[in-house]
Amino acid sequence: MPSIFSKILAGQIPGQFVFRDELWAALLDIRPVAPGHVLLIPLHEGQHLSDLPPVTLAALGDRLARLTATVKAASGAPAVNVVVNDGPAAGQEVPHAHLHIWPRFPDDGKGFAWPHTAYAEGELATWAVQLRSAWR
Ligand code: AMP
Numbered sequence: 311m312p313s314i315f316s317k318i319l320a321g322q323i324p325g326q327f328v329f330r331d332e333l334w335a336a337l338l339d340i341r342p343v344a345p346g347h348v349l350l351i352p353l354h355e356g357q358h359l360s361d362l363p364p365v366t367l368a369a370l371g372d373r374l375a376r377l378t379a380t381v382k383a384a385s386g387a388p389a390v391n392v393v394v395n396d397g398p399a400a401g402q403e404v405p406h407a408h409l410h411i412w413p414r415f416p417d418d419g420k421g422f423a424w425p426h427t428a429y430a431e432g433e434l435a436t437w438a439v440q441l442r443s444a445w446r
Contacts, residue, residue, distance in 0.1 A: 313406035346385040347412035387413030
């Protein structure tokens with residue numbers, strides 16, 4: 311079933327676009343964390359970043375860097391958050407991969423819950439081994 315983003319990209323549902331090219335598009339999020347919050351969305355429909363074709367992924371860095379600069383320039387913000395909710399357990403509501411970019415200002419009160427923890431003795435090294443063996 312096409313995602314709501316596919317419907318917007320197909321023109322079936324309205325969206326306010328910042329840009330659209332052959333691989334990626336950016337549009338305004340209708341429920342922004344802050345005004346100027348945009349979504350960077352691949353035209354290819356896949357739920358996870360790892361589902362996207364190599365050509366789409368290869369273009370991601372360019373589009374993302376330009377969009378962070380665009381959001382800063384348009385909002386006057388000195389910083390942005392870039393967030394990906396990759397899977398429902400991470401808060402993904404729309405099953406079509408996308409990146410959130412929103413403006414940040416000093417003391418804007420928009421910090422999000424990101425509670426850091428600590429590793430037990432030896433646990434960090436164990437995780438490093440697990441991650442290195444899973445790297446593809
Ligand atoms: P996520 O929770 O990462 O899947 O984020 C989905 C985002 O899509 C949310 O921030 C929503 O506000 C946004 N969203 C949902 N429907 C629309 C829409 N029709 N136009 C623009 N943004 C939307």
